[in-house]
Amino acid sequence: MSDWKSLEAKSFYGASARERAIGIVDEGTFTELAGPQNRMSSPHLPVLGEAVEWDDGCVTGVGLIGKHPVFVISQEGRFIGGAVGEVHGAKMVGAFVLARQMYDRIKEEHPDELAERLPAVVISFETGGVRLHEANAGLLAHAEVMDQIQESKGKFPVISLIGSKVGCFGGMGFVAAATDVIVMSDLGRLGLTGPEVIEQEMGKDEFDSADRSLVYRTTGGKHKYIMRDANYLVEDTLGDFHDQLTAIMDAPYDEIVKCRRIGSEELVDEQLALAELSVEMAPKDARDVWAYFGNEDVDQIPEMTTAEFLAVAKRR
Amino acid sequence: MTTEPKIWNTLERDYRERLEAARPYVMDGKVVEAGDTVKLLEAVVRPGDKVNIEGDNQKQADFLAQCLCEVDTDKVHDLHMVQSVLSIPAHLDIFDKGIAKKVDFSFSGPQAGRLAEYVRDGKIELGAIHTYLELYGRYFVDLTPRVALCVGVSADKNGNIYTGFNTEDTPVIAEAVKFRQGIVIVQVNEIVDEVPRVDIPGDWVDFVIQAPRPFYIEPLFTRDPALITDSQILRAMMVIKGIYGEYGIQRLNHGIGFDTAAIELLLPTYGEELGLKGKICSYFVTNPHPTLIPAIESGWVKSMHCFGGEAGMAEYVQARSDVFFIGPDGSMRSNRDFAQTAGHYALDLFIGGTLQIDKYGNSSTATASRIAGFGGAPNMGCDAKGRRHATPGWMKCGEEYGMHDELVGDLPRGKRLVVQLQETFREKMAPGFVDKLDAVALAENAGLDLPPVMIYSDDLTHVVTEEGIAYLHKCTSMADRMAAIRAVAGFTEVGMAEDPAETASLRERGIFKTPADLGIDVRRANRDLLAAKSVKDLVNWSGGLYNPPAKFRNW
Numbered sequence: 001m002s003d004w005k006s007l008e009a010k011s012f013y014g015a016s017a018r019e020r021a022i023g024i025v026d027e028g029t030f031t032e033l034a035g036p037q038n039r040m041s042s043p044h045l046p047v048l049g050e051a052v053e054w055d056d057g058c059v060t061g062v063g064l065i066g067k068h069p070v071f072v073i074s075q076e077g078r079f080i081g082g083a084v085g086e087v088h089g090a091k092m093v094g095a096f097v098l099a100r101q102m103y104d105r106i107k108e109e110h111p112d113e114l115a116e117r118l119p120a121v122v123i124s125f126e127t128g129g130v131r132l133h134e135a136n137a138g139l140l141a142h143a144e145v146m147d148q149i150q151e152s153k154g155k156f157p158v159i160s161l162i163g164s165k166v167g168c169f170g171g172m173g174f175v176a177a178a179t180d181v182i183v184m185s186d187l188g189r190l191g192l193t194g195p196e197v198i199e200q201e202m203g204k205d206e207f208d209s210a211d212r213s214l215v216y217r218t219t220g221g222k223h224k225y226i227m228r229d230a231n232y233l234v235e236d237t238l239g240d241f242h243d244q245l246t247a248i249m250d251a252p253y254d255e256i257v258k259c260r261r262i263g264s265e266e267l268v269d270e271q272l273a274l275a276e277l278s279v280e281m282a283p284k285d286a287r288d289v290w291a292y293f294g295n296e297d298v299d300q301i302p303e304m305t306t307a308e309f310l311a312v313a314k315r316r
Numbered sequence: 317m318t319t320e321p322k323i324w325n326t327l328e329r330d331y332r333e334r335l336e337a338a339r340p341y342v343m344d345g346k347v348v349e350a351g352d353t354v355k356l357l358e359a360v361v362r363p364g365d366k367v368n369i370e371g372d373n374q375k376q377a378d379f380l381a382q383c384l385c386e387v388d389t390d391k392v393h394d395l396h397m398v399q400s401v402l403s404i405p406a407h408l409d410i411f412d413k414g415i416a417k418k419v420d421f422s423f424s425g426p427q428a429g430r431l432a433e434y435v436r437d438g439k440i441e442l443g444a445i446h447t448y449l450e451l452y453g454r455y456f457v458d459l460t461p462r463v464a465l466c467v468g469v470s471a472d473k474n475g476n477i478y479t480g481f482n483t484e485d486t487p488v489i490a491e492a493v494k495f496r497q498g499i500v501i502v503q504v505n506e507i508v509d510e511v512p513r514v515d516i517p518g519d520w521v522d523f524v525i526q527a528p529r530p531f532y533i534e535p536l537f538t539r540d541p542a543l544i545t546d547s548q549i550l551r552a553m554m555v556i557k558g559i560y561g562e563y564g565i566q567r568l569n570h571g572i573g574f575d576t577a578a579i580e581l582l583l584p585t586y587g588e589e590l591g592l593k594g595k596i597c598s599y600f601v602t603n604p605h606p607t608l609i610p611a612i613e614s615g616w617v618k619s620m621h622c623f624g625g626e627a628g629m630a631e632y633v634q635a636r637s638d639v640f641f642i643g644p645d646g647s648m649r650s651n652r653d654f655a656q657t658a659g660h661y662a663l664d665l666f667i668g669g670t671l672q673i674d675k676y677g678n679s680s681t682a683t684a685s686r687i688a689g690f691g692g693a694p695n696m697g698c699d700a701k702g703r704r705h706a707t708p709g710w711m712k713c714g715e716e717y718g719m720h721d722e723l724v725g726d727l728p729r730g731k732r733l734v735v736q737l738q739e740t741f742r743e744k745m746a747p748g749f750v751d752k753l754d755a756v757a758l759a760e761n762a763g764l765d766l767p768p769v770m771i772y773s774d775d776l777t778h779v780v781t782e783e784g785i786a787y788l789h790k791c792t793s794m795a796d797r798m799a800a801i802r803a804v805a806g807f808t809e810v811g812m813a814e815d816p817a818e819t820a821s822l823r824e825r826g827i828f829k830t831p832a833d834l835g836i837d838v839r840r841a842n843r844d845l846l847a848a849k850s851v852k853d854l855v856n857w858s859g860g861l862y863n864p865p866a867k868f869r870n871w
Contacts, residue, residue, distance in 0.1 A: 211867055
């Protein structure tokens, strides 16, 4: 593995789960917990004759951003598409439990410094959701993680990073939506039903999953940024994600949670109004929506670099 | 005794009759309206005709294929299709509907499963599975089509055809058919006043039709660098150092796949680092792979002739006329026939991937339930016996050939390098090395005279897996050769039969080399070595000239 400084320049999209875990916190601060040497692998896969990974496709650990202890969950798309099974899910939950214990301890030991030592949970998503091989356990894991997010509210932020190859789909799309902040790169993709599944269920005319350009227009970072489903859009390097995390953690908790998409009556009304708008305007393509929100030359948006896009993008 | 005078121009008389039958549908010059195509086909195609629908693994005469599906089966039936590929659904629909009954072809790709099913059910009588060149050869012997349904970019009303850079198979088909008084019909994207370049002269063409939509083209040779794995990068490093560098390979063909894409993307990085620029990979006969852009831009490639065009590459190719074969009109002309010929005689090396390699070194992409065919790979992946010119790589391989003295005596002769890249376990843990090829079971299932073997063991010189390189041509016996294959076969059933002592002796004799033997640090085999890591990087390398199709636009 490369050293931290060269990791910072590396593409987030091409980075492994472990490289992301190390690179998104400050230099030399990451400690992996329940790592491969602990050999926590899926009990279900061997029964089906499938290969296991000793980290079950999920890297967990703790690092620092400034003085903030950051509990990292990083999913590995190269193992069963990052799908969440029982152990993978339990490791996610474990990170939240540790973060909460850390919060209580800081509150007790450093009551004056709570703001600058406030912990966080950061999830680097790369997943299609439930691991079908262990369906019930996988579903339960989703529910438990949702529960943990609720438990974290009012205490410390939960932040999503999305910019890896598989994107963030299925049940984990819901989980990401329920976190406080979402950071994406333009290569990141976020959605519920994955493109292939939409095509399989509704036909190629409804959604051609082989049309990568269409997939990115509909689920990619730029679209999610315009729609405010993503709060921040950054360049595709580990360093840019690290810098954005640092900026978020520098803000007071009350400011950070303003990024939420759900969780209050106002936000629910806002989402319902959006649903109504989609019925009214019946967009044929994401470009129609971009134009509706005041973007000019929408055909050029996919071609723009992140910097060019951020300079001109009009958001809802 | 009196006899009737012998008639020597029955073909020409038949041709005139067919033209006459088509007369009501011909508008201005040779132009037929798209809406009259089915009627035109009913007028000029006769039961039992040999018919060619043009198409290969790239462009398709898809509109004409669709129209042939719609003819009245009372008028047109029992056709014998002689064509390069069965790759779009319409190619098999004509058998389902009873319009055609027999086929001679080269490659079936996505329709391979359905083809096997139809052969088993007796819906299709299978002639033979050919390589492209074999089939073209037979166009001029015993499989000359009576009617050809071809495809081009544009035509004028006199039938002059412009193919754009996807010239591909059109010249060879049109020539075979027209010079046996056959009928040539061409679908084009547009009828124009003047074509930019005449690829097929108007007097070889009987009818032109402006299709309602542009012809279908598959970007078959595009590989997204983002999907290249570390294991592919390791094999690519071994190939560059242990084969291209070792033999000074200057003239070569790259087959389709991620393995060769990885090699292409390592030339400007790892290849440069080894000081091999100018010493290897100067002349390609290959499709215009987008993953070759960084090597071309870095000045590695002197010339590149192409089998066909590749979607999105037209503008780039056009702007690099020192490298590609560009016509006076400024656009490229490809030609599958000439490229396949070069594959036999002008290239020193072929490299590509396969599905299965057996314990002897025979390889095949066939599975028991799919009749996939070959395309051109066997023309590339063989040692053409007619070659008579010497190049350093070819001579070195010949000098090392372990069976040379047995077969040729003491006269010098070169040997073509035929390299297969193989992962010991492929997707879904399918073993890359097997005791017996699935092709054997397929031959039994489908009643084929010959198992469809892509590359025979006696042509194969090198196998590269993550375990290392087997220099098979150095072997002096089949026993040696089988031991060398076991050495590279990893944990497959074949590889598990390896005898470590035997492998050690092969290493001593330079027949098997591990990455360490080659001086390759496996820790460096990761994506950081790729000159481009995404399709967007390729666009940037090309200065915006490469325009990837929607399915590859990850943005």
